[in-house]
Amino acid sequence: MSRVEIRFAGFGGQGIGLMGRLVGEAVSLLEEGKNSVMTQSYGPESRGGASSTDVVIEEGEIDYPKATELDYFVALSEEAYQKYIPKLKEGGILFVEEDLVTLDENAKKAKKIFKIPATKIAESLGSRLYANIAMLGFVCANTKGIFSEEAMITIMKEKIKARFVEKNLIAFQKGMEYKSDS
Amino acid sequence: MSKQKQEFLEVRTGEHFTTGNHAAAEGALSVGCKFFGGYPITPSSEIAETMALRLPQLGGNFVQFEDEIASIVGILGASWGGVKSMTATSGPGYSLMVENIGLGMMTETPCVIINVQRGGPSTGLPTLVGQQDIMQTKWGAHGDFEPIVLCPNSVQECFELAIEAFNYAEKFRLPVTLLMDEVLGHMSERLIIPDASKITKIERKKPKDSPENHLPYKPDENLVPPMAVAGEGYRVMMTGLTHDERGYPDLNPETQDKQVRRINDKIRLNKKDIIRVEEYMLDDAEYAIISFGSVARAAKGTVNRARKKGIKVGLLRLITIWPFPDERIEALAKQVKKIYVPEINYGQITREVERSVHGKTEVKGIFKLGGAIHNPQEILKEIEGDA
Incomplete structure (x- = not known):
């Protein structure tokens, strides 16, 4: 597997950083032969501001730790979509929270667009806080071979606070099973 | 091993997915650092945070001082008290520390300073990367001295070079700077912490002579004097003034030449063993x-x-x-x-x-x-x- 770059982006409070951390950690610690580097946008922002995290995955040594041309872009807010869609490479793959992002002509360069109402799915489980994990399940199911379901489940059980684990695992499963209509 | 048990270990052997800042702190703990004095500053704060949590678990001490001046003086004092000590900061804090890094050079005090660089001058770019403190680590303090400064480029190396920084500090008796940057400090990747038995730990040489005959600044052949710890019965002398082998101020060109030449030469003459590319x-x-x-x-x-x-x-x-x-x-x-x-x-x-x-x-x-x-x-x- 050659270098793959993924960016998760939304607003502060959606758990964007956690998405990157879970994927990065699952790959680095549980997937034989693969390396990952996770970086986060870091600034004086707080809840409500733009937030993004990049994960670079590669078999073999990762030289440059930051994303340059995104193979995958996962947008959980309109602001994040607008800000980062130019970074998606021609023929890249786009994931969006369909109720929070309005696609425009910039999305045309994507080879495939996967849409999911992640927040609604999360709300059906009792809290919109699970939206990030529902989205992760959806991404996992539709990016075969980059990070595995088993590794993600193991890492979630380890990293997420015990009382939230069960709901997050359900959210992940619902994301995995969701079929995008386009 | 369970996570809970690992919390109380000096060396958290195993695979981790963590940041350069956390890795540097774990490196320092692995080599036996027992005192941290500092003042939190972005983008280095996670180092202080880790040390504040971990040092009390390991029988060490963490002090958040009123500023960076007190922090550096605090770690010099802790070192003379016999423990491996360190601080962590960024450019603005390093600027406040340079005067007493000079004191550490003159008193030949082993300690480690981590500078996680951000953009400068002045408060500059608090949250964003810089590499602008290169010359400051060399020439920041006044007077002649030869510093050792290490520059990691991965999370793994933040861990390894933190260990190496302490080992150089102990071996050559001087403050050593681990010069990181914001990108390294905050990025996460795999860190492999080896078994405790695989970690090389160098300890400062202790005096072999008797307390009555001991000269605190009389060097061995490698130009580094053995170091007694306050309270062990040996005379302990510290002064920023030019001093003789007894540690007494002796303000003349001959003593100055002998002392300052030696604190430079102990590094210059060992350059081959220190330089790594x-x-x-x-x-x-x-x-x-x-x-x-x-x-x-x-x-x-x-x-x-x-x-x-x-x-x-x-x-x-x-x-x-x-x-x-x-x-x-x-x-x-x-x-x-x-x-x-x-x-x-x-x-x-x-x-x-x-x-x-x-x-x-x-x-x-x-x-x-x-x-x-x-x-x-x-x-x-x-x-x-x-x-």
């Missing part, structure tokens, strides 16, 4: 990149991309930036047509490279002034323009 694809290189810190990751990316296009580029990565590897660079200058120096400042290492090549090849700096690291393509473009 990584060479990558240099054997047949026609062009070379000299780089350090997080930017060296981009530089390696440039080499990999250039090689795919058939351009013979290699990388010399500086792991110790002080002492500077003059001889290696001069040899490289005879081999390559041009040396490129990408750095996040306006030409600090570039100037040292220009000095070291003695006109034998062309040197080109590729500068960013702070806030972002180069990407491999940008550096490649410069080389392609010449190749």
Whole structure:
């Protein structure tokens, strides 16, 4: 597997950083032969501001730790979509929270667009806080071979606070099973 | 091992996915650091945070001082109390510390300072990367001294060089700087912490003579004096003034010459054992990149991309930036047509490279002034323009 770059982006409070951390950690610690580097946008922002995290995955040594041309872009807010869609490479793959992002002509360069109402799915489980994990399940199911379901489940059980684990695992499963209509 | 049990271990053996800041703190703990004195500052704060949590678990002490001046003096004192001590800061804090780094050089006090660089001057870019403190770590304090400064380029190396920094500090009796940057401090990747038995720990030499005859600044053959700890019965003397072997102020040109020459020479004469570089694809290189810190990751990316296009580029990565590897660079200058120096400042290492090549090849700096690291393509473009 050659270098793959993924960016998760939304607003502060959606758990964007956690998405990157879970994927990065699952790959680095549980997937034989693969390396990952996770970086986060870091600034004086707080809840409500733009937030993004990049994960670079590669078999073999990762030289440059930051994303340059995104193979995958996962947008959980309109602001994040607008800000980062130019970074998606021609023929890249786009994931969006369909109720929070309005696609425009910039999305045309994507080879495939996967849409999911992640927040609604999360709300059906009792809290919109699970939206990030529902989205992760959806991404996992539709990016075969980059990070595995088993590794993600193991890492979630380890990293997420015990009382939230069960709901997050359900959210992940619902994301995995969701079929995008386009 | 369960996570709970691991919390109380000095060495958290195993695989982790963590940041450079956390890794550096774990490195310090692994080599036996037992005192942290500091004042939190972005982008280094996670180091203080980790030490505040971990040191009390390990029988050590954490003090958040009123400022960076007190912090550096605190760790000098802790070192004389017999424990391995450190602080962590960023440019603005390092600026406040330099006077007493000089005191540490003059009193030959082992300790470690981590500087996680951000953009400067002044408060500059608190949350974004810089590499602008290169010359400050060399010339910051007044007077003549030879510092040791180490520059990691991965999370793993933040851990390993934190250990090495303490080992150099103990071996040569001086404050050692681990010079990181914001990108390294905050990025996460795999860290493998080896078994405790695999970690090399160097401890300062203790005096072998009797307390009555002990001269606290009488050096051994390697020019480093053994160090007694306050409270062990030996006379302990500390002064920033020029002092004789007894540690008494002795303010004349002869004593000054002897003392200051020695604290410089203990590093100069051991330079070969201290200097470390990584060479990558240099054997047949026609062009070379000299780089350090997080930017060296981009530089390696440039080499990999250039090689795919058939351009013979290699990388010399500086792991110790002080002492500077003059001889290696001069040899490289005879081999390559041009040396490129990408750095996040306006030409600090570039100037040292220009000095070291003695006109034998062309040197080109590729500068960013702070806030972002180069990407491999940008550096490649410069080389392609010449190749």
